[in-house]
Amino acid sequence: MPRSWALAAILVLAAGAAGAHALKVCIPSNPFPPISFPDHEGQGQWLVRKAVERQGGTVSYEAVPWPRCVKGVQTGDYDAAIPPTVTLAASIALPMRDEKTVDDAKALGNTNMVVLRRLGSKPGWDGRAFSGLSTPVIFNRGIVSIRDKLAALGVAGDEGAQPNESMLQKLLRGRGELLIMNGNAALVELAEAEYAGKLEILPEPFIVMTGHLGFNKSYYLANRAFVEAVWSGIARLRNSAEWQSVAPGLAK
Incomplete structure (x- = not known):
């Protein structure tokens, strides 16, 4: 060449x-x-x-x-x-x-964001509205779609924690009544001994996120x-x- x-x-x-x-x-x-x-x-x-x-x-x-x-x-x-x-x-x-x-x-893909509460507690979510709620709803800091929907419902949000573990601990210790997080991640966490039998996922998702x-x-x-x-x-x-x-x- x-x-x-x-x-x-x-x-x-x-x-x-x-x-x-x-x-x-x-x-x-x-x-x-x-x-x-x-x-x-x-x-x-x-x-x-x-x-x-x-x-x-x-x-x-x-x-x-x-x-x-x-x-x-x-x-x-x-x-x-x-x-x-x-x-x-x-x-x-x-x-x-x-x-x-x-x-x-x-x-x-799509991801269900679900609502968790302490087992046996009263606050709820039926897919349209919250009930029996007296504290802000915990969710991951910076998730705008959750923040906006809570605001549209007139419900206060608590996005002071970012890691899933920190949010779950807040819920477990009674520093909030309800928590919204990724549904698949919640299933994994609730299988751990620390949360099994103490927290539950409510049937209706809070929001379906398309990423x-x-x-x-x-x-x-x-x-x-x-x-x-x-x-x-x-x-x-x-x-x-x-x-x-x-x-x-x-x-x-």
């Missing part, structure tokens, strides 16, 4: 490497099954990684408290976050079906074709035979 051709080939390869997307994504430091886990890959993490890899990119995940994750994506410390909901559409780029509607066909891969808005504008391809890739993966095979094992 002539020297000039070899040099040209090297330059092309270097340009391709420079143009590859290395996506920096934050996830909640709390387990958020089935979508994400701080210590292993959940369904959402798998979907994002596979979709990005099919566009020639790579993904790195960093587990941080959720409020820091949201702020980090808004400011550009992270390129993207898992799993923002429609409540953050004004400040984080989400896949849109039209100017006003988030495209849930490109979502990472997405949400991007920093400036990153989206600068890389629109790549981001749209990743979102479309997530939708295709969720309809694939491979997904049906791997999804159950990624849920816990």
Whole structure:
């Protein structure tokens, strides 16, 4: 190969490497099954990684408290976050079906947020309203969809704690009457000896959250074709035979 051709080939390869997307994504430091886990890959993490890899990119995940994750994506410390909901559409780029509607066909999945109480206690939730409640409802700090729904119901919220364990301890010790948290995570926690037979999950979920891969808005504008391809890739993966095979094992 002539020297000039070899040099040209090297330059092309270097340009391709420079143009590859290395996506920096934050996830909640709390387990958020089935979508994400701080210590292993959940369904959402798998979907994002596979979709990005099919566009020639790579993904790195960093587990941080959720409020820091949201702020980090808004400011550009992270390129993207898992799993923002429609409540953050004004400040984080989400896949849109039209100017006003988030495209849930490109979502990472749904999560039930459930209500817990001490076994035998009276306060309740029937799917529409709370009853017998005299203290603020405990929930993870920074979950806007829960904060907004409580406000719409005229119910005070207590988001002073971030880790699931801290919230569960507050409920167990009577520093609140009801707690809202990820339903799958609650099932795992209530199987532990510390909480078994002491706390219970009420039958009706408080809210069903649809989580997405949400991007920093400036990153989206600068890389629109790549981001749209990743979102479309997530939708295709969720309809694939491979997904049906791997999804159950990624849920816990």
